[in-house]
Every structure is written in structure tokens, then in C-alpha cells.
Amino acid sequence: MKKIVLASASPRRRELLSQVGIEFEVKPADGEEKITSTEPSKIVEELSYQKAMFTARALEKENGHVPEGCIVIGADTIVSYEDRILGKPADRDKAIQMLSMLQGNTHQVYTGVTVLTGESGSWKVHTFFECTDVIFYPVSEEEIEAYVDSGDPMDKAGSYGIQGAWGAYVKGIRGDYNNVVGLPVARLIYETKKIGIDLRG
Numbered sequence: 001m002k003k004i005v006l007a008s009a010s011p012r013r014r015e016l017l018s019q020v021g022i023e024f025e026v027k028p029a030d031g032e033e034k035i036t037s038t039e040p041s042k043i044v045e046e047l048s049y050q051k052a053m054f055t056a057r058a059l060e061k062e063n064g065h066v067p068e069g070c071i072v073i074g075a076d077t078i079v080s081y082e083d084r085i086l087g088k089p090a091d092r093d094k095a096i097q098m099l100s101m102l103q104g105n106t107h108q109v110y111t112g113v114t115v116l117t118g119e120s121g122s123w124k125v126h127t128f129f130e131c132t133d134v135i136f137y138p139v140s141e142e143e144i145e146a147y148v149d150s151g152d153p154m155d156k157a158g159s160y161g162i163q164g165a166w167g168a169y170v171k172g173i174r175g176d177y178n179n180v181v182g183l184p185v186a187r188l189i190y191e192t193k194k195i196g197i198d199l200r201g
């Protein structure tokens with residue numbers, strides 16, 4: 001059986017892969033990511049590639065060579081609003097600022113995914129991104145502060161989790177819900193099928 005490795009510490013990404021019946025190991029990427037792009041779609045693709053590559057290099061080191069048939073998956077999620085890129089908030093104030101900006105408006109969530117496959121001694125690279133529009137109802141300052149004080153936003157791009165208490169303010173989405181949570185799993189299955197891989201079997 002082929003070995004699939006998720007290069008992520010995100011519990012959401014783990015759940016999404018498990019949910020559709022994919023069996024995998026987890027080996028979070030360990031390294032400093034660098035952004036050189038300015039376009040949201042390029043940023044998430046670039047960061048997903050770097051995460052997948054950190055883990056792939058570590059596997060290569062452990063094995064003494066590129067493990068044949070091994071599949072490494074890395075992903076990165078950001079929020080884009082007008083010309084701003086929003087990652088995880090640095091502190092409480094930043095989280096409040098982000099949510100105050102996003103409430104009552106429509107923003108985009110981008111997730112980039114990189115799949116590396118070990119083939120004939122090197123890593124073949126497959127990268128794509130998915131974008132989902134998310135619309136929030138107007139939310140008061142008090143509601144934002146109460147949500148931020150719950151601690152939920154701190155490990156999430158854009159300072160919210162659509163799957164948690166912030167779901168109370170989501171008017172709607174256009175596109176893939178799972179993409180907002182951190183991994184467009186159906187697209188991942190579709191893209192890997194195109195390169196002859198069924199991740200589920």
C-alpha cells in the first residue's frame with residue numbers, strides 16, 4: 001500500500017482527510033516559510049509547496065533516499081479582503097481588527113495544496129489552489145470581543161473558524177466549505193485522480 005503523509009499540524013486537515021476515508025500518517029512541516037508572491041492564490045500555493053517540501057526532505061533523510069511511491073500533502077490557508085492578506089492573528093487586538101473589518105462584508109478564503117510524489121529518486125510536484133467566497137452578517141463590537149475572548153480565533157486565518165461559534169454570523173458561502181476549514185478535500189481527490197492516484201485505496 002502506498003504511504004500518504006500529511007505535512008500539517010492542523011487538526012482540521014487531519015479530520016477532513018479521515019472523513020473521506022483516506023489513511024495517512026502525520027508529519028508536520030518543520031521549517032521557516034517564506035513568501036515571495038503578492039497574489040493570494042500564489043501565496044498559498046507557494047506556502048503549501050514549502051510545507052510539503054520540508055516534510056519530504058525530512059522523510060528523504062530518514063530513508064536515505066526519496067521513498068518510492070510516497071505521497072506528501074501540504075496545505076496553506078489565508079483570508080483575502082480587498083487588497084489585504086490575513087493570516088493568523090498575532091494577538092487579541094489584531095483578531096478584533098480583522099473581524100471588525102470582515103463583518104458585514106464578503107471576503108475570500110484561499111487554500112493552496114501541494115502533493116509531492118516520490119518517483120524514480122525525485123519528488124514530482126502537483127500544486128493547485130481553491131477559493132471560496134464567505135459572507136458575514138453585520139456583527140457588533142461586543143459580539144466580536146466575546147468571540148475573540150473565547151480563544152477560538154488565535155490559530156485560524158482571518159481570526160475565525162466557520163466550523164465553530166463564529167458560524168453564528170456566516171450569511172453564506174460560494175464554493176467549497178471544506179476549503180474554508182483548511183483543505184478542499186474533494187478537489188484534492190479529483191486532482192490526484194488526474195495523475196493516476198486514488199488516495200482512498
Ligand SMILES: Cc1cn([C@H]2C[C@H](O)[C@@H](COP(=O)(O)OP(=O)(O)OP(=O)(O)O)O2)c(=O)[nH]c1=O
Nearest residue numbers: 008009010076077156157160161162180181182
Ligand atoms: C478561515 C478558517 C481557517 N481555519 C484554519 C485552517 C488552518 O488550520 C488555519 C490557517 O493556518 P495555516 O497556516 O494554513 O495552517 P496551520 O498552521 O493550522 O497548520 P499547518 O501549517 O501545520 O498545516 O486556519 C479554520 O479552521 N476555519 C476557518 O473558517
